[in-house]
Amino acid sequence: MNDSDGGAGHAAPRKRADARRNERVLLDAAAAVFVASGVEAPVRDIAARAGVGVATIYRHFPTRADLIVAVYRHQVEACAEAGPALLASGATPHAALGRWINLFVDFLVTKHGLAAALRSGDAGFDTLHAYFLDRLVPVCAQLLDAAAVAGEIRPDVDAYELMRGVGNLCIGADSDPRYDARRLVELLIAGLRLPR
CATH class of the missing domain: 1.10.10.60 (Homeodomain-like)
Incomplete structure (x- = not known):
């Protein structure tokens, strides 16, 4: 029994x-x-x-709104969990940052697609932006700190500022096929490197 x-x-x-x-x-x-x-x-x-x-x-x-909120949260969590995993992967901190930013860009592409739904006035959407910042800014900061300590990037890069810049580069990517946001983001991340 x-x-x-x-x-x-x-x-x-x-x-x-x-x-x-x-x-x-x-x-x-x-x-x-x-x-x-x-x-x-x-x-x-x-x-x-x-x-x-x-x-x-x-x-x-x-409902589609339920799916949208769940995808949003799922992607935030996947991005948050990826940061420490990338740092532990053996890649240089700058390479880990670059890979994480690529995941973040994928998230932003989806997030921009969800923008109309996220502005729909549904109370469930109101807390998502704060959740996004609370989960991802510290991860980005951890990656930036590791790269700065390794002497790979300048030490004065603010995580929120970088994420906002990446986000701004991604705006409009879906409306103009000639605009390559990912290439511009790669240039931004490459530009963080200190000269050797």
Whole structure:
């Protein structure tokens, strides 16, 4: 009897872990589709990318607004977790910063696509910007500090200022195919390097 109770006790956490993993797959798929096709992309495209039925998406996220908020939070968390992982990867701190900024640009592309929804007046959206800053500015600061301590970049770069600059370079990238925001961001990050 104890064995079956123990088995039942283990089945619930496993199911929760599976449910969390499935939700991450849905959110990754939604983020990728939003980056490629915009926030108004058909739910069937997200379902196809995730390898699930449309009903599964609606079961997890009953409205598009629910999905948008979840993607936003998911991407913020992925960006926040990537910073320390990149620093621990063995790359130079400047290279880690560059890779993190690339992830941040992907997030910004999605975020700019979500802008209309985020300004819709829904109270649930009001706290997202503060959440974004609270989670990502310290990560950017950690990457900048590591690169400055390593003597790779100038020490006076402010994380918020850099993130705002990157964000400004990304504005309009979706409306002009000749505008390459990623190239400009790469030039900005390269420009942080101290001369050798």
